[in-house]
Amino acid sequence: MSFSVGYYGDTGVKKIPGGYDVPVGVDIRGRYDEEFAKILTKDALMFVADLQREFRNHVKYAMECRKEAKARYNSGVLPGFDPATRNVREGDWVCAEVPPAVADRRVEITGPVERKMIINALNSGAKVFMSDFEDALSPTWENLMKGQVNLKDAVNGTISYEDKARNRVYNLNDQTAKLFVRPRGWHLPESHIFIDGEPAIACLVDFGLYFHHNHAAFHKTQGQGYGPFFYLPKMENSREARIWNNVFERAEKMVGIKRGSIRATVLIETLPAVFQMDEILYELRDHSVGLNCGRWDYIFSYVKTFQAHPDRLLPDRVLVGMGQHFMRSYSDLLIRTCHRRGVHAMGGMAAQIPIRDDPAANEAALELVKKDKLREVQAGHDGTWAAHPGLIPAIMEVFNNNMGDKPNLIKTMKREDAANITEETCVQIPRGVRTIDGLRLNTRVGIQYLAAWLTGQGSVPLYNLMEDAATAEISRVQNWQWLKYGVEFDGDGWVCDRQCTAPVLDDFLTLNAYNHIVVHHPTAGSSKL
Numbered sequence: 001m002s003f004s005v006g007y008y009g010d011t012g013v014k015k016i017p018g019g020y021d022v023p024v025g026v027d028i029r030g031r032y033d034e035e036f037a038k039i040l041t042k043d044a045l046m047f048v049a050d051l052q053r054e055f056r057n058h059v060k061y062a063m064e065c066r067k068e069a070k071a072r073y074n075s076g077v078l079p080g081f082d083p084a085t086r087n088v089r090e091g092d093w094v095c096a097e098v099p100p101a102v103a104d105r106r107v108e109i110t111g112p113v114e115r116k117m118i119i120n121a122l123n124s125g126a127k128v129f130m131s132d133f134e135d136a137l138s139p140t141w142e143n144l145m146k147g148q149v150n151l152k153d154a155v156n157g158t159i160s161y162e163d164k165a166r167n168r169v170y171n172l173n174d175q176t177a178k179l180f181v182r183p184r185g186w187h188l189p190e191s192h193i194f195i196d197g198e199p200a201i202a203c204l205v206d207f208g209l210y211f212h213h214n215h216a217a218f219h220k221t222q223g224q225g226y227g228p229f230f231y232l233p234k235m236e237n238s239r240e241a242r243i244w245n246n247v248f249e250r251a252e253k254m255v256g257i258k259r260g261s262i263r264a265t266v267l268i269e270t271l272p273a274v275f276q277m278d279e280i281l282y283e284l285r286d287h288s289v290g291l292n293c294g295r296w297d298y299i300f301s302y303v304k305t306f307q308a309h310p311d312r313l314l315p316d317r318v319l320v321g322m323g324q325h326f327m328r329s330y331s332d333l334l335i336r337t338c339h340r341r342g343v344h345a346m347g348g349m350a351a352q353i354p355i356r357d358d359p360a361a362n363e364a365a366l367e368l369v370k371k372d373k374l375r376e377v378q379a380g381h382d383g384t385w386a387a388h389p390g391l392i393p394a395i396m397e398v399f400n401n402n403m404g405d406k407p408n409l410i411k412t413m414k415r416e417d418a419a420n421i422t423e424e425t426c427v428q429i430p431r432g433v434r435t436i437d438g439l440r441l442n443t444r445v446g447i448q449y450l451a452a453w454l455t456g457q458g459s460v461p462l463y464n465l466m467e468d469a470a471t472a473e474i475s476r477v478q479n480w481q482w483l484k485y486g487v488e489f490d491g492d493g494w495v496c497d498r499q500c501t502a503p504v505l506d507d508f509l510t511l512n513a514y515n516h517i518v519v520h521h522p523t524a525g526s527s528k529l
């Protein structure tokens with residue numbers, strides 16, 4: 001493809017030699033590729049630029065508000081319900097009817113927008129596939145653009161993949177999972193696309209390109225008159241949900257589809273957002289299909305929100321499970337809120353994945369997953385997440401056995417008992433030990449995950465667990481918090497680490513360590529008094 005440089009009369013389009021055909025004000029700084037050019041069309045870029053111009057100031061303001069909230073938490077304030085929106089929490093409103101295409105979401109698989117994984121996930125037997133530009137994806141230009149190409153082929157039903165080394169061709173089954181797409185969070189820039197001299201807002205690029213190319217086909221083939229469907233990550237306040245709602249309305253209007261076609265599930269995965277569930281659903285009430293317990297980012301957010309509260313340090317990462325009081329309260333409150341408003345209350349991700357080379361360990365991991373999912377469905381979650389296709393049958397069985405023949409529990413599990421959950425319950429300090437092994441594991445996971453991410457892998461198996469950006473964040477912030485506040489570790493092996501990080505230098509390693517090798521005889525000495 002070759003273009004001459006300059007502006008083209010009334011089309012307002014600037015053409016660059018051998019490059020993308022861009023509208024005025026848009027500058028593509030990523031590598032040129034003929035396949036990517038089919039995504040980065042002039043029309044698609046105009047659509048994204050329109051969203052950017054319409055919403056950039058709202059997004060900037062929302063990010064400023066996050067900074068102000070952070071300063072308040074750092075000064076000792078605890079997050080809580082907003083007295084100004086009490087009427088929304090107490091009001092008797094409900095969200096729009098759930099679209100029939102996604103009434104049953106009992107098991108959802110997630111994964112990055114990688115070609116083979118998209119096909120495997122759509123074929124996995126799960127009801128929904130959440131295809132991820134976020135926690136599971138390292139947002140390199142190649143990953144993002146190939147991801148858009150892959151999704152377009154998936155929605156068109158033409159996606160295939162040839163694994164030459166294994167002489168295997170991947171195609172879609174007749175029956176596939178319904179596709180949801182998760183764009184990145186509001187805070188991230190997309191630095192390969194500049195609009196009016198500044199980096200584009202990443203999520204508007206992810207959303208805009210996908211929506212522009214796929215809304216029509218999706219409506220027909222997947223959504224039964226609705227869609228496309230989205231997952232929205234990492235919001236902290238309902239003002240951020242309002243921006244999404246306005247983006248959806250503008251997008252619907254621009255392409256001429258009915259208001260409420262687009263539907264989204266919001267991840268409640270920040271501590272401030274737990275006090276904004278009603279408000280978030282209210283803002284998105286015509287575009288909502290529920291909330292999801294994004295438990296890993298939620299733990300990360302607990303540490304981040306309380307970064308200046310040394311009285312709220314977390315125990316070892318492995319101990320911060322859904323059994324902790326603050327985690328259970330958050331899941332219960334989410335179920336009650338969603339069902340009161342007529343939408344799905346989705347559970348979260350168990351991080352275990354199949355362990356091929358150790359049957360006993362594999363069985364133990366599977367038992368943990370089943371236990372976690374049983375707790376979720378018994379609590380009233382309408383569905384849950386799986387990280388790997390190998391887990392789908394077991395998780396499906398747990399949900400089938402406990403949901404009966406209904407597509408969801410929205411009308412049957414009201415959880416009115418959760419109406420009494422208080423602010424204090426939601427921030428209650430988790431219990432457990434902090435150990436040097438926990439610090440080491442965080443360090444290993446943090447380093448290995450970052451190495452993978454920098455080379456384009458956003459989700460990886462480490463120590464038999466799924467690790468992605470959210471789980472790696474926990475490792476990072478936990479180590480930061482422990483080192484900053486100089487925690488004393490429980491158990492053995494801490495002397496060297498404490499000595500290396502002590503504010504005042506100990507005189508002798510051996511003097512300090514000596515008490516650890518002194519073993520007094522049980523009779524406490526030899527003197528006979």
Ligand SMILES: CC(=O)SCCNC(=O)CCNC(=O)[C@H](O)C(C)(C)COP(=O)(O)OP(=O)(O)OC[C@H]1O[C@@H](n2cnc3c(N)ncnc32)[C@H](O)[C@@H]1OP(=O)(O)O
Binds near residue numbers: 110349460465468
């Ligand atoms: C906190 C959160 O945000 S959770 C949501 C975001 N995180 C995710 O979505 C992570 C999803 N999971 C994954 O990315 C992967 O399961 C990993 C990276 C953890 C492990 O992947 P692998 O090392 O490829 O696992 P493994 O070798 O066992 O895979 C076996 C097969 O299952 C496929 N597979 C594994 N996980 C998935 C998945 N989530 N979706 C689709 N296919 C998958 C593999 O592609 C492979 O296919 P093949 O046999 O046709 O070659």
Ligand SMILES: O=CC(=O)O
Binds near residue numbers: 135267295298348470
């Ligand atoms: O996005 C999900 C999470 O747990 O984080």
Ligand SMILES: [Mg+2]
Binds near residue numbers: 135269294470
């Ligand atoms: Mg997350």
